[in-house]
Amino acid sequence: MGKKGNIFTEEIEMPEIVLQKVEDAFIKIRKESIKETEIRRKNKRRIFKSQVAVATCVCVLAVGSITVAATVSYLWGRGMKETMQATEKQQQELEEQGVASGTNAYEDLAVSSGGIIVTPTETIVDGKCAYLSFSVEGYQLEEGMSPCFEAVNAYIGEDSENVDEFVGMSGAFYDGIVPDENNTPVYADGTPVRYDEDGSVISHYVNEQGAYEFIMIITTSDLDVSLIGEELHVQFTNFGAESGKAKFTNLVEGNWNFDIRLPGKSAVKAYQIGTVVNRTRFQLDFVEISPISITANYSVIEKDKGKNHDIPELTGVILKDGTKLPYSVGEGLRGYRDKSMTKAYTIGVFDRLIEVENVKAVLIRNGDGDFVTVDIK
Numbered sequence: 001m002g003k004k005g006n007i008f009t010e011e012i013e014m015p016e017i018v019l020q021k022v023e024d025a026f027i028k029i030r031k032e033s034i035k036e037t038e039i040r041r042k043n044k045r046r047i048f049k050s051q052v053a054v055a056t057c058v059c060v061l062a063v064g065s066i067t068v069a070a071t072v073s074y075l076w077g078r079g080m081k082e083t084m085q086a087t088e089k090q091q092q093e094l095e096e097q098g099v100a101s102g103t104n105a106y107e108d109l110a111v112s113s114g115g116i117i118v119t120p121t122e123t124i125v126d127g128k129c130a131y132l133s134f135s136v137e138g139y140q141l142e143e144g145m146s147p148c149f150e151a152v153n154a155y156i157g158e159d160s161e162n163v164d165e166f167v168g169m170s171g172a173f174y175d176g177i178v179p180d181e182n183n184t185p186v187y188a189d190g191t192p193v194r195y196d197e198d199g200s201v202i203s204h205y206v207n208e209q210g211a212y213e214f215i216m217i218i219t220t221s222d223l224d225v226s227l228i229g230e231e232l233h234v235q236f237t238n239f240g241a242e243s244g245k246a247k248f249t250n251l252v253e254g255n256w257n258f259d260i261r262l263p264g265k266s267a268v269k270a271y272q273i274g275t276v277v278n279r280t281r282f283q284l285d286f287v288e289i290s291p292i293s294i295t296a297n298y299s300v301i302e303k304d305k306g307k308n309h310d311i312p313e314l315t316g317v318i319l320k321d322g323t324k325l326p327y328s329v330g331e332g333l334r335g336y337r338d339k340s341m342t343k344a345y346t347i348g349v350f351d352r353l354i355e356v357e358n359v360k361a362v363l364i365r366n367g368d369g370d371f372v373t374v375d376i377k
Contacts, residue, residue, distance in 0.1 A: 076103055079174035079213030080122045080133040082188045084292075084353040094291065094353075098265035100124045106260065113254030115139070116239050121213075125264025127226040129293040129332060129349050130218040132234075132260070136173075137211035139252060141241050144196065147173045147205055147212045148248055150238035154218060156230045167232070168219035168332055173212050176204030179351065183327040217349055219293075219332035228264040233257070267291055269356050271376050276301065277312050279366045282344065284312075284374055289356045294329060296362070298344040310367065311335070314348040318361040318373065326363050326371065328352060 075081065075091045086094075094100035106120035116138040124131040141147055154169045177193055180186050185193050187204070194202045205212050216234070220227055236256040240249045268290045276283045281302035288295040296314050311334050316326040329348035337343040361375045 076100075076122050077133060077135065077213060078207040079215050080124075080131065082176075082178060083133075083174065083215050083351075084124070084131070085178075086353045090291075090353055090355070094124065094267075097267060098263065099126065099267045099291065101263055109258055109260065111256045111258065112138075113256055114239070114252040116252055116254060116256075118214075118236060118256040118258075120234075120258060120260055123260070123262060123264070124292055125227055125262045126268060126290040126293055127228055127264075127266055128220050128223075128295065128347055129290075130227050130232075130262060130264070131292060132216045132218065132232075133174075134214040134216070134236075135209075135211045136214055136239070137209070139239065140206075140210075141251075144200065145241040145243065146175070146203065148240055148242045149214075149236045150240060150248055150250060151235075152216075152237070153233075153235040154216070155233050156225075156227075166221050167227075168221055169216065170330075171214060171216035173205055174215050177201065179327070181323065181325055217330075219347060219349060221333070223333075223337070223345065226266075227262055228266065230262050232260045232262050234260060267356070273374060273377065275374050277364055277366060277374065278372045279368055279370070280312050280372075281310070282312055284364070287362060287376070289354070289359055291353050291356060292350050293332070294348045294350065294354075294362065296346045296348075296364070298346075300342050300344060311344045311346055312367075312372070313365040314346050314362065315365050315371065316363040317354065317359050318363065319358050320360045321358070324363075325352075328354075 075088055076084075076086065080086075081091070084090075091100065095102055101123045103121055105122070110117055110119040116136065119135045121133045121135050122131075123133075136147065152169070152171055155166055176188055177185050178188055180190070185201070187193060196202055207213055214236075218227065218232065234257070237254075238250050239252040239254060241251060242248055268288045270286055270288045272286045273284045274286075277298075281300060282298040283301050285297045285299050287297070294314060294317070296312070298311065313331065313334075314329045316324070316328040318324050328351050330351055332347040332349050334346045335344065337345060359376055361373050364372045364374060366372050
């Protein structure tokens with residue numbers, strides 16, 4: 001965001017009402033441009049169903065021949081921004097590349113039911129995975145309660161009952177708590193989490209606008225199907241709350257259904273590896289990395305047996321500056337590519353935004369539970 005310039009001269013008298021509008025505009029800009037760059041706690045993602053941004057606001061006030069303009073980039077909302085630990089530069093780059101949508105790109109899709117308005121806000125999409133965020137406003141829970149939908153469903157295609165059109169999906173309301181590099185829960189500003197008198201974690205669900213934010217992660221269930229350009233159907237049912245015992249209490253009956261045409265552009269880079277993973281029967285042939293996902297492609301070098309749980313698990317990456325993120329990958333899909341079981345794959349979803357060119361190595365857990373480091377060539 002550029003600095004506020006000296007746009008008035010001594011010779012021009014500005015009416016008080018205009019000056020007030022200008023000041024109000026800049027106050028709003030300052031409030032909505034606060035930088036929050038952290039990530040969401042991975043173990044807070046609630047699995048609902050298991051299935052095999054740069055917008056610009058310009059304020060123009062005309063007085064005679066004088067035009068006063070205040071411009072600011074409204075980037076991602078608090079939930080998505082902190083979940084992805086994304087800087088403003090990264091957000092702008094992904095939007096310019098077509099990988100991410102800008103905030104309020106889906107305002108026209110807002111649905112109101114039972115007095116609660118749910119609006120899709122941002123998407124980040126590559127071929128195999130997608131992050132989506134939704135603003136939920138119109139109801140304030142009592143302190144200590146966690147917002148929740150009774151049911152969430154997501155699918156592509158036309159038939160919600162067709163298993164071939166299912167997608168892998170997890171989601172949760174963003175609570176202001178994120179994992180650090182070692183997967184330890186902290187608040188978005190890096191401070192340790194605090195607990196109330198009952199021993200429950202104190203969460204911060206409400207954003208600056210007074211709304212909740214629901215973060216959803218989608219993974220394809222078919223390696224041959226890209227999510228880019230697909231119409232994703234999302235269905236939320238009944239809004240309520242959970243207590244510390246995770247018992248759902250229905251507060252507002254309603255249905256919030258969306259048909260979202262997923263934008264996106266492939267930002268995947270492939271790296272040839274050809275390295276046998278230590279103490280496994282797999283060779284890592286190549287990896288495909290995007291800012292939000294990673295796919296490992298294996299060849300089976302011992303063919304006497306083959307089970308999905310034998311396939312090495314992707315767990316994280318090491319960056320070129322030496323930063324280790326051993327728990328930054330959540331598993332999406334894992335399996336074999338054909339009945340011969342000679343080719344295998346693992347698709348993982350990053351719990352933060354990754355700059356692909358900065359990845360030095362991938363971390364894989366072998367059958368013994370040990371981490372194996374495989375360098376990117």
